[in-house]
Amino acid sequence: MTQPLLDVAGVQKTYTGSGRTVEAVRDLTFSVGDGELVCIVGPSGAGKTTLLKCIAGLLEPTAGTVTLAGARVDGPPDAMAVVFQEYGRSLFPWMTVEGNVELPLKQKKLDKARRRELVRDALEAVGLADVHSAYPWQLSGGMQQRVAIARAVAYEPKVLLMDEPFAAVDAQTRADLEDLIRSLWHKLGVTILFVTHDIDESVYLGQRVLVLSSSPTVIMEDLAIDLPDERTQLETRSSPRFAELRGHVYEQIQLAKHRKGDQHQRDEVAPARSAHGATVAAEPGS
Amino acid sequence: MRGPVVDPVLRWGRTLGFALTLPVVLVTLWWVWSADSTNYYAPPLQTILTTFGDVWFSERLRADVLPSVTRLAIGYTGAVVLGVGLGVLLGANRTLRRVTEPVLEFFRAIPPPALIPILFLFAGIGDTAKVIVIVSGAVWPVLLNTVEGVRAVDDVLSDTSRSYGVTGLARLRHLVLPAASPQIVAGMRQALSISIILMVISEMFASTNGLGFSVIQFQRSFAIPEMWSGILLLGLLGFVLSLLFQLFERRSLRWYHGLRRSQRGEN
Numbered sequence: 246m247t248q249p250l251l252d253v254a255g256v257q258k259t260y261t262g263s264g265r266t267v268e269a270v271r272d273l274t275f276s277v278g279d280g281e282l283v284c285i286v287g288p289s290g291a292g293k294t295t296l297l298k299c300i301a302g303l304l305e306p307t308a309g310t311v312t313l314a315g316a317r318v319d320g321p322p323d324a325m326a327v328v329f330q331e332y333g334r335s336l337f338p339w340m341t342v343e344g345n346v347e348l349p350l351k352q353k354k355l356d357k358a359r360r361r362e363l364v365r366d367a368l369e370a371v372g373l374a375d376v377h378s379a380y381p382w383q384l385s386g387g388m389q390q391r392v393a394i395a396r397a398v399a400y401e402p403k404v405l406l407m408d409e410p411f412a413a414v415d416a417q418t419r420a421d422l423e424d425l426i427r428s429l430w431h432k433l434g435v436t437i438l439f440v441t442h443d444i445d446e447s448v449y450l451g452q453r454v455l456v457l458s459s460s461p462t463v464i465m466e467d468l469a470i471d472l473p474d475e476r477t478q479l480e481t482r483s484s485p486r487f488a489e490l491r492g493h494v495y496e497q498i499q500l501a502k503h504r505k506g507d508q509h510q511r512d513e514v515a516p517a518r519s520a521h522g523a524t525v526a527a528e529p530g531s
Numbered sequence: 532m533r534g535p536v537v538d539p540v541l542r543w544g545r546t547l548g549f550a551l552t553l554p555v556v557l558v559t560l561w562w563v564w565s566a567d568s569t570n571y572y573a574p575p576l577q578t579i580l581t582t583f584g585d586v587w588f589s590e591r592l593r594a595d596v597l598p599s600v601t602r603l604a605i606g607y608t609g610a611v612v613l614g615v616g617l618g619v620l621l622g623a624n625r626t627l628r629r630v631t632e633p634v635l636e637f638f639r640a641i642p643p644p645a646l647i648p649i650l651f652l653f654a655g656i657g658d659t660a661k662v663i664v665i666v667s668g669a670v671w672p673v674l675l676n677t678v679e680g681v682r683a684v685d686d687v688l689s690d691t692s693r694s695y696g697v698t699g700l701a702r703l704r705h706l707v708l709p710a711a712s713p714q715i716v717a718g719m720r721q722a723l724s725i726s727i728i729l730m731v732i733s734e735m736f737a738s739t740n741g742l743g744f745s746v747i748q749f750q751r752s753f754a755i756p757e758m759w760s761g762i763l764l765l766g767l768l769g770f771v772l773s774l775l776f777q778l779f780e781r782r783s784l785r786w787y788h789g790l791r792r793s794q795r796g797e798n
Binding site: 321335339 | 685686687688690691693694695696697701705706709710712786787789790793794
């Protein structure tokens with residue numbers, strides 16, 4: 246790709262609590278080119294959220310730096326928008342859908358006409374043109390997450406960070422939202438960093454997949470996904486190459502879980518199970 | 532919100548019917564039982580109601596009711612503003628909270644009327660003193676609830692705000708205060724009844740006008756029906772204020788009740 250837009254260099258994060266320290270992220274170095282769609286996949290408890298918060302400027306890394314477009318990240322940058330997993334807790338329940346999407350734009354000091362335009366376009370882009378004045382809690386989970394995506398899109402970020410955004414929605418909705426992300430990415434040319442624990446999702450969505458180890462986290466593999474750019478739930482997921490890639494990532498994740506160097510007892514079957522779950526659900530669904 | 536479709540007027544009428552039945556029964560019983568009362572201290576309700584009109588729809592409305600309501604309004608508003616302001620500060624600052632907590636607990640534990648003698652010594656017996664009494668008693672539920680509400684602001688929502696540049700005053704206005712508003716409003720509801728109590732007590736204690744003063748004056752001069760009518764008026768005042776408060780609560784927390792309903796799966 247072109248020169249890196251986002252550069253993560255030697256990021257380490259250690260939490261110090263009452264009398265004990267936990268090393269969540271050991272040493273992460275990677276970069277994301279302008280316009281890329283990169284997925285980060287790792288077993289549950291791999292410090293994925295910690296990493297994402299460090300990149301978003303919400304947490305300060307213990308060591309290492311994050312650089313966005315040449316400038317060091319030391320607080321939430323304007324050119325970044327985050328979509329969190331817990332849609333129910335990331336939308337303001339006291340504001341309408343429109344209010345939620347508009348608030349960050351007010352903080353950006355955009356004039357009213359421009360704000361209105363951005364809100365309308367963003368809601369239309371995520372397929373929610375007719376719920377402007379509804380409250381988030383009146384919508385289904387999938388629709389709420391669409392609102393959160395619309396808010397991120399309207400913010401016009403260079404980089405869109407997504408932290409397991411579809412982990413809490415049902416399989417059918419999830420497939421729809423995955424396709425929405427691919428199409429928004431094509432349409433807007435935004436750079437996307439997508440964190441997930443779902444192997445299938447990472448392979449289906451990404452141009453590249455970064456495989457993380459268990460905590461304390463390092464990058465085990467930086468895998469290029471050589472699937473065709475035009476992806477559909479049915480064809481892509483049933484292609485032999487898709488199966489190979491997901492098999493490969495799956496093996497890496499299994500390795501990752503057993504190679505948890507330290508005394509960590511975080512072993513869970515979650516990645517494997519959810520990978521199967523997604524496969525089973527997605528095939529007849531789409 | 533579901534269930535068979537009922538004509539809204541009919542439903543409203545039925546709600547009103549339920550709400551009014553018991554009061555009507557009680558008033559009727561009072562009326563009937565007291566009708567030929569010869570007890571000097573418990574005159575017939577009819578006498579009390581006649582007196583009510585004569586006493587209160589007169590000069591007293593301006594001379595006694597208005598001062599009371601004004602003290603109440605200023606004292607209550609002061610308590611809410613002070614409680615929310617301090618509550619936001621303490622809720623947002625752990626160190627400050629830990630330093631002030633024991634002192635706050637102590638002051639909260641003092642029954643507010645017990646402060647009246649001291650406050651009147653320092654602030655005289657004028658309106659200021661009465662307002663201070665109301666504030667000093669009514670501020671606690673607002674303050675403590677605001678602290679709790681501010682502390683409990685959701686982490687994810689907080690991160691979301693930060694990442695979208697909602698900081699400083701905008702954070703206070705769009706995140707902290709709305710998030711704490713259910714607790715704040717609950718505190719305000721308690722503060723309202725405390726305010727009314729303290730208004731009456733402070734006026735009974737030392738005053739030259741006001742509702743509490745009038746009731747005590749009537750009692751001391753054996754104007755018994757007048758005294759009863761004053762008590763009735765205080766009851767009505769409290770009732771109307773509580774209705775207004777419910778209206779305010781329903782409006783300001785519409786989102787909260789909707790959210791709760793949807794979480795319980797009723798939406």
